Amino acid sequence: MLEDTDERSDESDAVDAHGDEVATGGKQPTDNDAEDRPANGDAADSPVDGESNDNRPADDDREDEAVVETESSSMPSVPDTEPEASDVPEDVQKYARFTKMDGAQYERVNEFLRDRTYITAREWAIARLCSDFRTETGVEMTKIGENLPELVPFMTDTYTPQAVNQARSSFEEKVRTAGATFLYGAMCDFFTAEELDDVMYESTEVAKFLLEVEGVDLSVEDELEAEERISSVMRDVREASEQLREEDDA
Template identity: 65%
Template sequence: MPENTHATPESHEYDRFAELAVESADYDRVDEFLNNRVSFTPREWAIARLCADFRTGTGVEMTKIGEHLPELVPFMSEPYSRQAVYQARRDFEEKVRIAGATFLYGAYSEFVTADELDDLMYEAVETAKFLLEVEGADVSLEDELTTEERVRTAMQEVREASAELRYDRCPHCGEQLGDD
């Protein structure tokens, strides 16, 4: 993350996507990579990242981000309007919300086995870590382990709640089932 999050894109040396610049990545290559791993587009990814990095106490300078988009992100070739920046950020947030609900529903309803869930989590963690590395961020081992433990605990609670709901209690009133 930039040291001064109150700086504007023009006054801040921004190298979040420096690795992509070194690799001369273009939009199509980034899009192909993301299509195979996540549900957001390169445009949504870059703009969501910029909005997070350049957030100030009064909000985000979406006009400035849009005007300087090609300078800030090597695979973006043209500036965006304030409205396009806002829409890309909203699209990203919506896809994250939907992906979370889809994942939890699959786990909660046991459409995926515990082993499959473990594989999904491993792949998701590796993809997230890679994207963060591309952005130039470091994830400490302690942060990684803490996050994995939070997810593991949440998923255990989902599994327990699912089993209780399906086998022990009425989904409407919570009354104990099967004691007749």
């Protein structure tokens, strides 16, 4: 199980679009989703109207157990000294993502994501790195794992290539599962068109904030284009849903 070994004396704040604090203070975090997960009974996971949490997917728990097994058996420990600059690949030295998260602590980043998304801080960081370090022959997972602390400020230990691959796969699986859940909610006539618009607006704002934190420069034109694509897809979903319901009623 990964533990942060480098306590930071300086604190810095990363504030989301609504003024929420993301990344300061608190006990030194561990790169451990099981410990970072809110306990049953927290507001985000508390049952509503007599419903229980028994049906909540257990994928995260299985993922954590697999990561622990992988990391405890083969994960190298953090060196006592910083690596020499010459030992760090040039593209890693020039990597400029997540610079707005300098001073951030894993626990606070993970808490922020847990409140707004289905992914963990580890999965968020590694998914972005896998995208940026993709080559024609695949993803440079060894480079990502060995240089993780230099690439992402709130990650303070190295990863094996297997652990990197597992985090990437977990991210992909969660995106697909969340997408299916959302589309079902949109097509089953549970939400009104106005309510779906609200859901899409909130989701878009969170996604834009995460991209901005990563250092992605979104122009107004890019934002409008993305919102129009999403709106177009949602119109198609609503029309298809109405057509299916009409056929069932016929």
